Amino acid sequence: MDLDALASCLASPSCLVTQTTSGLIIGMLLFLVAVGLTLIFGVLKVVNFSHGAFYMFGAYFAMTAYQLTGSFALAILSGAAGTAILGLIFERVFMSRVYGRDVLMQLLVCYAFVLIFDDVVRMIWGPEFKSMGMPAAFQVPPLFIAGGVVPPYYLLLIGVALAAAAILGLGLARSRIGKVIRAAAQNPGMVSALGTNTGLIYGGVFALGGMLAGLAGALAAPVRSLTPGMGFSVLIESFIVTVIGGMGSILGALIGALLIGLIRSFGSLGFPLFTEGLMYLFMVIVLVSRPTGLFGKEVA
DSSP states (O other), rough: OOHHHHHHHHHHHHHHHHHHOOOOOOHHHHHHHHHHHHHHHHHHOOTTTHHHHHHHHHHHHHHHHHHHHHOOHHHHHHHHHHHHHHHHHHHHTTGGGGGGGGGGHHHHHHHHHHHHHHHHHHHHHHHBBBBBOOOOGGGGGOETTTTTOOOHHHHHHHHHHHHHHHHHHHHHSSSHHHHHHHHHOOOHHHHHHHTTTTTHHHHHHHHHHHHHHHHHHHTTTSSSOOOOTTHHHHHHHHHHHHHHOOTTTTHHHHHHHHHHHHHHHHHHHHHHTTTHHHHHHHHHHHHHHOOSSOOOOOOO
């Protein structure tokens, strides 16, 4: 425990800006993964334990596209689109067969594919660590805010995540398809009776969740090492985020992700040997005081 280092950072504007920016980056990446996870659970009532694999594939798809084309924009689109297609195939071929089944059955299917997907990555890209590298457009001097260092790429990542949050929130609340999705989450039988193809809705929601995780992986590729199994740690933290924010809540996923990101960033200074434990401790405190999470709703 090093409370002096934490206090010194909180008293220093430059350190405060740097650590806050670092926390926001962690939080925004977690949000993109967690919001797909919570969206799938909210509509399909499935705990998608394989969700971290889509983050991993998004990173590898983006790296491959960048190496082939040299275009960062195409790399991001490839990571998001590739995982959306993969998610749709995975849902239609496998997950659709375990809807309404025992939760243990769903978890076993998902966990099996965690192992399968990791081996697929090893066969295609190899077992060693890989790096996409920072795109040339972002290889520029950092910004200095109150003495703190803020790389321009971090601003892009934060902006994309916030835009995704706004689009998802407004889309689900105000668009016709958003209303259909919310209706399917509440009463799929009634939606089906009114002539709507619920299978198409489920497939679309799962693809959207996979796309968001893939987008997170693509955005993380320039600043993270790529390795088989890289999605597992993100998955665990994403579950923590969804539990803290409330299962099925997009706003909860955003707030929970930001809180976890800041806890990790500042906790690494004051509690370098207990940073992981701080996340779980915070989750326990939230669940004890509010079992449904910060923005979760009581089930009638």
